[in-house]
Amino acid sequence: MSLTDKRTCLPTKRGQNALTLVLIQPLGTGCVDFGQRVLVQALRARRYELLQQLAAVDDAPTTMADAIHQQCSQDKAAATNHSMQAVGGPDLAQVCRDRSYEDMLTGYRLTGRSIFPMSSTEVGIRLETFYQGQYYEPYFIFLRRSAATGHLTVVKHTLPSLVSLDQLQASPHTDIHAFLDEIEEPLQALVARREQVNQVLRSRLAETIDADQSVTHVEFIITAGTKGRIRGHLDYDSLTAVRPSQVRFTLQYHDSEPETPWNAPVEPFYTQPLIEAIETVFSFGTGTH
Numbered sequence: 001m002s003l004t005d006k007r008t009c010l011p012t013k014r015g016q017n018a019l020t021l022v023l024i025q026p027l028g029t030g031c032v033d034f035g036q037r038v039l040v041q042a043l044r045a046r047r048y049e050l051l052q053q054l055a056a057v058d059d060a061p062t063t064m065a066d067a068i069h070q071q072c073s074q075d076k077a078a079a080t081n082h083s084m085q086a087v088g089g090p091d092l093a094q095v096c097r098d099r100s101y102e103d104m105l106t107g108y109r110l111t112g113r114s115i116f117p118m119s120s121t122e123v124g125i126r127l128e129t130f131y132q133g134q135y136y137e138p139y140f141i142f143l144r145r146s147a148a149t150g151h152l153t154v155v156k157h158t159l160p161s162l163v164s165l166d167q168l169q170a171s172p173h174t175d176i177h178a179f180l181d182e183i184e185e186p187l188q189a190l191v192a193r194r195e196q197v198n199q200v201l202r203s204r205l206a207e208t209i210d211a212d213q214s215v216t217h218v219e220f221i222i223t224a225g226t227k228g229r230i231r232g233h234l235d236y237d238s239l240t241a242v243r244p245s246q247v248r249f250t251l252q253y254h255d256s257e258p259e260t261p262w263n264a265p266v267e268p269f270y271t272q273p274l275i276e277a278i279e280t281v282f283s284f285g286t287g288t289h
Helices: 032-055 064-086 088-111 176-203 267-271 274-281
Strands: 004-009 019-024 113-117 122-127 139-145 152-157 208-211 217-223 229-235 246-252
Touching: 064 088, 122 176, 139 176, 176 208, 176 217, 176 274, 217 274, 267 274
Parallel strands: none
Antiparallel strands: 004 019, 113 122, 122 139, 139 152, 208 217, 217 229, 229 246
8 A cells, every 4th residue: 555644743732643644545556445444444453452551461572672573463464364355366465465564654653652562560652753844863761550559650761851750750640641741742842942953053044053952042143244243042931832932132243342232023033933033034134223
């Protein structure tokens, strides 16, 4: 089956998916109806199985590699059975099965979360990060569920330090998806802020651009010809923010002179990605001193 997909990437909000996958049926292939049916049935079946595994995992593999291998084997077997029932010949079934399996793996990643069992009480989660339709680094979290209370505890992780697990775990969590929502929101926002800075850096619109580790304070310098150098100061009041909460500019004619306030429109920085806001405000050199 060959499916085309339209992906829309947005900064995540609690309780919302970060990606919307719109499946568009292609024209003129013998595998279309069968392939889409296999994909939908397999994804529904996997969703039900994963929800069961979160409650109680029996006879689970003990390593990540074993878990992934087991899941792949189960998916292949399910796809094969559907293929042989729906199509009379083994050759066509093999082609459709392989395509369906590839689409299923892509579909799992598009959800942004992959959950796999590690033991009867532990699960591993892979969180995808993305911005403007492009994937960036994944992060891994390993959770243990208390048999007595059902509360979730982070065993180990690869999350950046700005995600305060101590604060998150101060309140007991039993819903794994609600817990991941709280982790994912600042994580996706960090990637969005960071990649906006990287876009400006690659574009060379600014002479320099710098940010702190959490990318909640950003400064850039624009050379404005005879007006000197304009420095932009951006502050974000929340780790979940993707637009600054405060914007101001200063002007310096010479290195030996102090910087003075410089007036320019700030609204674009509150509503547009950083690179677009800079292009809008500095065309180059709108604003008055």
